[in-house]
Amino acid sequence: MSMRVMSIASGSSGNCIYVGSEQTHLLIDTGISCKKVNEGLKELGLTGADITAVLVTHEHADHIGGLGVFMRKYKTPVYSAEETIHQICSGKNIGKLPDGCFHPIAEGSRFSIGDIEVEPLAISHDAARPLAYRMDCEQSSAAVVTDLGYYDYHLADRLQGLDALVLEANHDLRMLEAGPYPYYLKRRIAGNHGHLSNEASGRFLNELLHENMKKILLGHISKENNMAALALETVKTEIELSASPWHAEEFSIEPAGRDCASEIIYI
DSSP states (O other): OEEOOOOEEEEETTTEEEOSSOOOOEOOOSOOHHHHHHHHHHHHHHHHGGGEEEEEOSSSSHHHOOOOOHHHHOOEEEEEHHOOOOHTTOOOOSOOOOTTTEEEEOOTTOOTTTTTEEEEOOOOOOSSSOOOEEEEEEEEEEEOOOOOOOOHHHHHHHTTTOEEEEEOOOOOOOHHHSSSSOOOHHHHHHSTOOOOOOHHHHHHHHHHOTTTTEEEEEEEOOSSSHHHHHHHHHHHHHHSSSSSSSGGGOEEEOOOOOOSOOEEEEE
């Protein structure tokens, strides 16, 4: 075992994913309270004081809602795109932040935090400079890929050979169309700068599957426009309908809870 992965929370009410090794502990986003972060970390035998760094995907509230409190309490280094850092620092609700904690990074430029190599990957979302993250440690690799309107060949290429993946399956297209959201919001969610549908998530996953993939968590499942069981069934159906040689039952695929921690994934 080189790394552990756990979703602490994943959804429009808050996002926080843990990826770490024995000596390096990362959080991808802190969109939940410091208390909830620590409740999740307790399952791993950790506290917020053990976190080596926070990687921020983008500046929306469900990804940085707890960041200010977390930074002030633990003085944790934060890595994100320069444009995202600017948006965070200029926000009215973040509060005063410790000096020197922010570290700007750029998509495609790998860097190391402890014994984990991090690769930021450009994604399409209605934010300043949104990123997904791939993390490699020894022979293990994991990625967190949520909040993207579409995927392309370059992104799929950079996500080959993963052991574990948190992948967005945000909405069911029919539920979104028939749901209570105003028209403009429906178009935003379904657009190229919005979120992956269940169908798109399944098609993307087909580009990434390989015989050694150990775990897939379906993340950022909408409370209003999706259901966990529906997301899982649709993704599995897309795998079965594809031209790939894989079958859904060959892989461990589960929905990540919106406000509860997943199992600990050892890779």
